[in-house]
Amino acid sequence: MSQNLWAECLEYLKDEFPSQQFNTWLRPLQAETKDNEICLYAPNKFVLDWVSEKYVNRIKELLKDLVDGQPPGLSLKIGTASTSSSNEEEQPSLKPTKQSKTDLDSRKKSTEEAKQPSRAYGSDSSDKKERSVEVEGSIKHQSFLNSTFTFDTFVEGKSNQLARAASVQVAENPGSAYNPLFLYGGVGLGKTHLMHAVGNEIIKKNPNAKVVYLHSERFVADMVKALQLNAINEFKRFYRSVDALLIDDIQFFARKERSQEEFFHTFNALLEGGKQMILTCDRYPKEIDDMEERLKSRFGWGLPVMVEPPELETRVAILMKKAEQTNVRLNSESAFFIAQKIRSNVRELEGALKLVAANAHFTGQEITPPFIRECLKDLLALHEKQVSIDNIQRTVAEYYKIKVADLLSKRRTRSITRPRQVAMALSKELTNHSLPEIGDAFGGRDHTTVLHACKKIVELQETDPSIREDYQNFLRTLTT
């Protein structure tokens, strides 16, 4: 049987499923083919169960279609294929059981480098100690965890369910559940919060655990400092001695070759030692520009999981929770009002609540929708100014590669009606225009057509993940 069969199968699956689903569940699978059997290796149980439940039937169908004659048998296991035909440049696995020769060579080199007495230190051990203390002091100073970022204070919703579940697993089994845990998604959506929640939980269970959190820029700055102080070996030792390493916004490693190199070795050492790593990023590993392939590949070894923008109900729940934590009296009507107006991200939502709460505190007024409107008028004006029906139509048309004129036309082919419905629903959600006004703006349609489009898009978001993903992306793009 062709070793390329799985690669071929993946090509089809890639087209059929939204990229988030594909990247999370299907891309990490490795295939081993023998006789007329294909065995798919999942990096962990989580992926195995999910694939068995959701995708295995489709994979069987595809195998049947792609093979002339008897289709191959299919089985699923946890682990790493010994001869893999996945489309990854380097194969993802739960643990790096196999390493390329280059990796091994560079590991060896770095270990040797670490063992060698630094020329700059000469033989002065007190000088060495001093520098080491300075490097460690600088690092430790930065490695605090925000104690308010816990699982208890994190509001769960559809948008972050998977990321939260994976984080809980990691907190319960650090170093063995998913390593690294790779949380990715847009700004202010709770990635750092979840990362700290895991760290705080690890420390709660084991107060002696050495959990280090830092922003990737800090890693770079510390490394530069260590180089200037000729203390790079102390730097290496420090990072390789931790029980859990949490690095935020690793996209900032882009174009920083030396930092990538250093981080690569740290990464390998920690993984080999069974130490947990949690990384956050604004995008999926493979999509990070100017980052070494071998690093990107490693980022995908554990579980890359996306955090999406929260839907309305979750935004309301987050506001209520934040209000409760800060003793702000916020009724659900007011929370709903803010959540409807501020959609882009949780940080902005929190900022709006703080502003309203401060105003209420100083004026002694009750928080009501009119009061909120007054407090947030500059912010709301900015949002409302940005989102016009015109802008929505242009954005949607561009995305679906059709013309704005098509959206306004009478054409009723699926490739036009669906984008038109999406654009109508967005216009209703993001602007203050009435249904008849929106109907007018879409080539003089009746308001019932707009209403139907809005309902349809709500329904489709429940049943069709690709529409849901598109719609959520539009919301984000149009409001940030």
Ligand SMILES: Nc1ncnc2c1ncn2[C@@H]1O[C@H](COP(=O)(O)OP(=O)(O)OP(=O)(O)O)[C@@H](O)[C@H]1O
């Ligand atoms: N689901 C949630 N429940 C409670 N608070 C949340 C939730 N999501 C985000 N937040 C809050 O929103 C704020 C921003 O979140 P966080 O800093 O974790 O975002 P981020 O995804 O790491 O963004 P960035 O990429 O900009 O660093 C934090 O105060 C966090 O507590």
